[in-house]
Amino acid sequence: MSELTAHHHDAHALENHALVSENTKFAMWLFIASETIIFSVFIGIYAVFRFQNKDIVHAVHEALGFGGILIVTLNTFLLLTSSWAMVMGLRSIQLDNVKGGIRWLGITALLGVIFLVLQYYEYSQLAEKSITLGFATDAYEGFGMYFYAPTFFHGFHVFVGVLLCLEVIRRARKGHYSKDNVIMVELFGLYWHFVDVVWILLFTLIYLV
Amino acid sequence: MSEEMMPIEHTEHAHDAHAETLAPTTTILGMTFPVPLYTAVFFILGALTIIEVLLAEIIDGDIKIPLLLGIAVAKGTLVVMFYMHLKTDSRAFALAFIVPLILAILSILFLIAVPSGSSSYVAT
Numbered sequence: 393m394s395e396l397t398a399h400h401h402d403a404h405a406l407e408n409h410a411l412v413s414e415n416t417k418f419a420m421w422l423f424i425a426s427e428t429i430i431f432s433v434f435i436g437i438y439a440v441f442r443f444q445n446k447d448i449v450h451a452v453h454e455a456l457g458f459g460g461i462l463i464v465t466l467n468t469f470l471l472l473t474s475s476w477a478m479v480m481g482l483r484s485i486q487l488d489n490v491k492g493g494i495r496w497l498g499i500t501a502l503l504g505v506i507f508l509v510l511q512y513y514e515y516s517q518l519a520e521k522s523i524t525l526g527f528a529t530d531a532y533e534g535f536g537m538y539f540y541a542p543t544f545f546h547g548f549h550v551f552v553g554v555l556l557c558l559e560v561i562r563r564a565r566k567g568h569y570s571k572d573n574v575i576m577v578e579l580f581g582l583y584w585h586f587v588d589v590v591w592i593l594l595f596t597l598i599y600l601v
Numbered sequence: 602m603s604e605e606m607m608p609i610e611h612t613e614h615a616h617d618a619h620a621e622t623l624a625p626t627t628t629i630l631g632m633t634f635p636v637p638l639y640t641a642v643f644f645i646l647g648a649l650t651i652i653e654v655l656l657a658e659i660i661d662g663d664i665k666i667p668l669l670l671g672i673a674v675a676k677g678t679l680v681v682m683f684y685m686h687l688k689t690d691s692r693a694f695a696l697a698f699i700v701p702l703i704l705a706i707l708s709i710l711f712l713i714a715v716p717s718g719s720s721s722y723v724a725t
Contacts, residue, residue: 432705476643596673
């Protein structure tokens with residue numbers, strides 16, 4: 393094979409790789425679009441409840457107190473920091489520092505786990521205040537159902553995200569990624585940041601407004 | 602590869618953005634900060650969150666809800682534009698995300714606008 397032909401094959405392989413990467417990313421965006429619709433239903437239902445039952449939501453906020461808001465604010469910072477760690481991990485790998493990328497991704501997974509532990513703690517605190525799933529047992533006329541449905545569904549996404557992150561780390565340790573091959577890391581990043589965006593909206597709508 | 606084979610635009614603009622995220626400094630409004638773009642965005646997100654929580658405690662009245670929701674949307678937009686790279690990636694990605702988002706927002710606004718239990722229908 394002549395040198396010119398080999399060069400042509402390399403260029404073709406690179407173009408194919410770029411095309412596959414772009415199409416895979418597009419598929420991920422379509423998945424995110426479907427997730428957007430699902431979360432919009434949860435958020436929409438809560439928003440309708442919130443604007444038609446201002447007194448109930450106000451009473452819940454009073455019961456939670458500033459301490460309750462502080463825990464959730466801490467959780468918000470954990471997710472924001474995990475998103476930052478995620479993109480810094482991607483950046484490290486793009487700068488040909490895979491080991492650094494693995495460290496950043498490890499921080500991402502760890503912060504996701506701490507988020508879930510704190511969410512469990514928050515749920516246990518709410519249960520003590522009789523904010524429950526059952527309409528009959530809930531002290532705030534069904535607030536519990538409107539609250540737990542979106543936050544638990546989001547928490548489940550964080551759980552799945554942690555598992556995906558661990559898988560990305562495992563593959564990175566096996567040498568699957570390099571500065572020219574980061575598409576799987578990018579795809580996981582899209583998922584993780586989407587989960588972060590959902591929390592940003594839930595945090596404001598449920599706890600602050 | 603021919604132009605026809607490219608289903609999604611892939612421009613040199615994306616490569617410039619790639620360089621922007623890898624750079625050790627960030628320039629905002631003519632000022633250069635000694636941190637990467639991702640870190641600068643993280644600081645802005647953190648500051649907005651603190652402002653949001655403080656405003657929620659301090660402010661009371663009609664302005665509170667639109668103000669806080671506005672800040673939340675600004676934070677979400679920052680993540681989508683810079684962390685999810687929608688600012689620089691193909692417009693097809695943006696379209697795939699924004700169209701269902703707009704439909705969802707319109708549906709939510711419609712649901713909020715419809716008063717509950719207002720049906721005038723009476724069964725005979």
